[in-house]
Every structure is written in structure tokens, then in C-alpha cells.
Amino acid sequence: MDNPTRSRRSRAAALEAALIIIERDGSGRLTLDAMARECGISKGGIMHQFRTKDAVLRALLELQRTYFSDFTRDYLLEVGEDTQDALLHAEIATAREAITMQRSVAFALLGAVAEDHSLLDVERSNAAAKITKIRSTSKDPDAATIKWLAAKGMAFSNLLGICPFTPEEREHVFDLLLQPAELAEENKPAQPAVEGKPPRPAQRRKRSKSC
Numbered sequence: 001m002d003n004p005t006r007s008r009r010s011r012a013a014a015l016e017a018a019l020i021i022i023e024r025d026g027s028g029r030l031t032l033d034a035m036a037r038e039c040g041i042s043k044g045g046i047m048h049q050f051r052t053k054d055a056v057l058r059a060l061l062e063l064q065r066t067y068f069s070d071f072t073r074d075y076l077l078e079v080g081e082d083t084q085d086a087l088l089h090a091e092i093a094t095a096r097e098a099i100t101m102q103r104s105v106a107f108a109l110l111g112a113v114a115e116d117h118s119l120l121d122v123e124r125s126n127a128a129a130k131i132t133k134i135r136s137t138s139k140d141p142d143a144a145t146i147k148w149l150a151a152k153g154m155a156f157s158n159l160l161g162i163c164p165f166t167p168e169e170r171e172h173v174f175d176l177l178l179q180p181a182e183l184a185e186e187n188k189p190a191q192p193a194v195e196g197k198p199p200r201p202a203q204r205r206k207r208s209k210s211c
Contacts, residue, residue, distance in 0.1 A: 011049045013039045015063060018056050019105060027108035030056065057112035061119060064101070064109065068094050088134045088144050089178055095151035096174045099158045106159040147177050 017038035021030050030053060036043040050056045075090040083089075113119050131148060138144035154173060157163040163170065 007049075010041055010045055011059075013041060014046055014049050015056070015059055018060060019102075022104050022108050023102045026104055027057075027111060030108070032056075054112065054115070057108060058119065060105070061109050061112055064105075065123070068098060071097055084180070085134075085138055085144065087130060088138065088148060091130060091134070091148055092151040092174065092177045095155040098155040099170070101159060103159060103161060151177055 014035055017035045018030055021034050021038055025034075032043055032046050032050070032053065035041075035056070036046050039046075050059065072090045072094045075093050076086055079086055079089065081087075131145065134144050134148060135141040151174070154163065154165075154170060158170065165173065
């Protein structure tokens with residue numbers, strides 16, 4: 001095995017160990033020593049890949065970013081990028097997938113971001129480009145924006161542990177968000193027919209003047 005391949009495998013094993021530790025013990029127990037024990041690589045080998053715990057968290061953040069970017073790309077390839085609202089639906093599906101992330105991992109990554117806000121620069125730029133494209137290609141830009149925000153809100157509220165919905169209710173909401181606009185319009189409940197004119201509002205009675 002050549003050195004670059006060995007290095008990539010060691011890095012992958014170290015990051016896998018970091019995820020296991022965070023999920024099992026919490027981010028407070030994540031240390032380079034703990035990673036070395038978990039994956040069977042010497043501490044020197046771990047430090048060759050990551051000098052500090054912060055570097056590990058940055059690498060995990062990039063790993064998650066790559067995973068969800070690939071998920072979005074694969075979704076678009078499956079449905080076809082030219083399909084109406086393809087990017088919007090890909091973003092909604094990606095938000096749904098993000099809910100599967102372990103909450104402990106999410107908190108650890110949020111902690112890293114809190115220490116260095118510049119880590120979000122790429123995400124902010126990507127989000128701005130995506131919502132611009134979603135709005136420009138949608139038949140109803142405002143409705144598309146609301147759907148996008150709803151999906152993101154569902155994902156973040158769930159990761160923070162404050163989502164009020166059951167898993168079944170959450171899945172139902174995502175199903176609704178993924179419905180084409182035409183189908184959603186067809187599924188709206190019919191408004192009850194109103195017979196005749198509505199009653200006129202009662203008028204205030206004038207007070208009689210006293211003699």
C-alpha cells in the first residue's frame with residue numbers, strides 16, 4: 001500500500017473514531033488520545049492528520065458538507081435537473097436526510113461553528129446561490145421560498161431537539177413539501193358552498209333622547 005493511500009485510510013479511520021466517540025460519549029470526551037484508542041492508531045499517527053481537536057471538528061464539518069452535497073447531486077441526477085422545481089425538491093429531500101444526523105454530532109459541529117463563524121461562509125454563499133436559482137426557476141417564487149424555509153426549519157429544529165412533531169407527522173410535512181404545486185392545489189379541501197347572501201351585520205340601536 002502506498003503512502004497516500006495509507007494516509008487517506010488513517011484519516012478516514014480517525015474521523016470514524018471521532019464520530020463514534022461523539023455519538024457514544026459526547027463531544028466533551030473527544031480527544032486525540034480517545035481517537036487513538038478507538039481506532040487503534042498511535043497518537044502520533046492521529047496528530048499527523050489532525051494537530052488539535054478543533055482541526056478534527058473542522059474535518060467532520062467538511063465531511064458532513066460533502067455528504068449532503070453529494071446527496072443533493074445524486075437526487076438531481078435521479079429526478080433530472082430540468083424537472084420543474086428540481087433544485088427545490090432536492091433541497092427539501094436533503095433537509096429530510098439531515099434529520100438522520102446524530103444530535104450529538106450536530107451539537108459538536110455547532111460548537112465548532114460558534115468558535116469560528118467563518119466556517120459558515122461557504123454554506124451562506126451556497127444557500128444564497130441556491131435560493132436565487134430556486135426563485136428564478138419556480139412558477140411561484142414566494143411559495144418555493146416558503147417551502148425551502150419550512151424544510152430548513154424542520155431540519156434545524158429537529159437537530160436542536162425542539163421540533164414539536166412526531167416522526168410520522170414530520171414525514172407527512174416533508175411529503176407535502178415535496179408535492180408538485182399542481183398536485184398540492186388539487187388536494188386542497190373544497191370550500192363549503194354558501195347559499196344566499198351572508199346576513200347583514202347588526203346595527204347599533206340609536207339611544208332615544210330623553211325628554
